[in-house]
Amino acid sequence: MPVLSHVSLAPPGLIASVPWTPAVLGGSVVGWWDALDAATFTLNGENVAAWANKGAAGGAAVQTTGANQPAYSASARNGRPGVVAGSGGKKLSFTTVVPGLPTGNAASTLAVVGVDTSGGGNAYLFGYGTAATGQMRTLVTAPPNVVLAHFGAANDTSSVLSWTHLDRIVVADVGAGVNPTSNLVVDGGGPQSKTITTLNTTTAGGFIFARPSGSGGEWLGVVQEILVFNRVLTTTERRKLEGYLAWRWSVVANLPSGHPYKSSAPYV
Numbered sequence: 001m002p003v004l005s006h007v008s009l010a011p012p013g014l015i016a017s018v019p020w021t022p023a024v025l026g027g028s029v030v031g032w033w034d035a036l037d038a039a040t041f042t043l044n045g046e047n048v049a050a051w052a053n054k055g056a057a058g059g060a061a062v063q064t065t066g067a068n069q070p071a072y073s074a075s076a077r078n079g080r081p082g083v084v085a086g087s088g089g090k091k092l093s094f095t096t097v098v099p100g101l102p103t104g105n106a107a108s109t110l111a112v113v114g115v116d117t118s119g120g121g122n123a124y125l126f127g128y129g130t131a132a133t134g135q136m137r138t139l140v141t142a143p144p145n146v147v148l149a150h151f152g153a154a155n156d157t158s159s160v161l162s163w164t165h166l167d168r169i170v171v172a173d174v175g176a177g178v179n180p181t182s183n184l185v186v187d188g189g190g191p192q193s194k195t196i197t198t199l200n201t202t203t204a205g206g207f208i209f210a211r212p213s214g215s216g217g218e219w220l221g222v223v224q225e226i227l228v229f230n231r232v233l234t235t236t237e238r239r240k241l242e243g244y245l246a247w248r249w250s251v252v253a254n255l256p257s258g259h260p261y262k263s264s265a266p267y268v
Contacts, residue, residue: 020240020266022227030057030100031228033208035081036248041072048072048083051092051208055228057100061092061208070209073222077115077167078250082222083208089218091210094128100230101128103201105180107232108137109173110149111241113249114223116141116163124150124217126226128206134198136212139170141219149174149184151201157182157194167251169242173232174199183232187254188242188261224249240266 022029032055034040042050042060047069050062063069070090076082085091102108114125118141127138133152140148141163142156149157149172157172174182180199183191208226211217225245233241243261246252255262 018268020244020268022241022244024268025229025233025237027056028229028231029055029227030102030230031055031098031226033061033223033226035072035076035083035224038081043072044069046071046073048092051083053094053098055100057098057228059094059098061094063090063092076222077224080224080249082114082224084222085209085219087218087220089210091218092208093210094205094207098128098205101228102137102230103129103203105176105178105199105201106230107174107176107180109171109227109229109231109233109238110137110139111169111171111225111227111229111245112139112223113167113169113225113245113251114221115165115167116219116221117165118218118220119164122211122217123219123221124207124209124211125219125221125223126206126208127212129201129203129212131212132202134196134200135202136206137174137201138206138212139172140217147184147186149182151182151196151199155196155199157184157192157196159184159186159192161186161189167249167254169245169249169251169254171233171238171241173238175232185238185242187251187256188239188246188259189256 040052129136147159247265
C-alpha cells in the first residue's frame with residue numbers, strides 16, 4: 001500500500017490538500033541540497049563529508065579533507081537542522097562540471113535559507129562558475145553586510161538588507177540572454193532588479209561556503225536549504241517557494257504582512 005505521508009486526509013465530500021514543495025516543479029529543480037533530508041548526508045562523525053544533490057542534476061558537494069569539513073547540527077537554527085561552517089576553510093565543493101546546472105547565458109533561479117555570522121568582507125554562501133565578469137552565479141553577503149546576487153566582477157544585484165546574524169530567505173533569478181535582468185528578493189519583499197553584463201557562466205563547478213574560484217570569501221554561518229532552478233520562476237511560483245521555505249524553517253516572521261503565505265503554508 002502506498003504511503004501518503006504528504007497528503008492531508010479531508011472529510012468525505014472535500015478535496016484533500018497537498019502541501020506545495022519544490023518537487024511540484026519537476027525537472028526545473030536541478031539543484032536541491034536539503035538539510036532536513038538526513039538521507040542526503042554522508043557524515044564523518046559530526047562533520048559533513050558529502051551532501052547529495054536531490055535535484056535533477058544529481059551529484060554531490062563533497063569535502064574529503066576532514067579538517068575542512070563543515071559540521072552537521074540537528075538544531076542549527078530555530079530548532080531545525082543545518083550545515084554549519086566555522087573558520088579555517090570549511091567548505092563543500094563540486095569542482096567538476098555538474099551537468100544540468102544552468103551555464104552560458106541560460107536563465108536560472110537560486111534560493112537559499114541561511115544565516116551569516118561572518119560580519120566582515122565578502123562571504124559566499126553558494127555559487128558556481130569562475131570569477132571573471134559575468135561568469136559566476138552566487139549568493140553573497142558583502143560590506144556593509146548587504147545581500148548580493150553576484151555574477152562576477154561588478155555584476156551585482158544588491159539589497160540594502162543585512163544578512164549578518166539574521167536568518168534570511170534569499171531568491172535571485174536571472175533571465176536568459178547576453179545582458180539579462182536579474183531580480184533579488186529577500187524574505188518575500190519587493191524585488192531589486194539590475195541588468196547583468198555579458199552573462200556567460202562557463203562552468204558548473206563551485207562551492208557551498210566559499211567563492212567559486214576556491215580562494216577567499218569563506219562563509220561563516222549556517223545553511224539549511226539551497227535550490228537551483230533552470231529557469232526564472234513565475235511570481236506565483238516564487239511566492240509559493242518563499243512560503244514553503246518560511247514555514248519549513250520557522251522563519252515565517254520574516255515575511256511581510258501582505259505576503260500570500262504569511263498566515264499559512266502554500267498548497268498545490
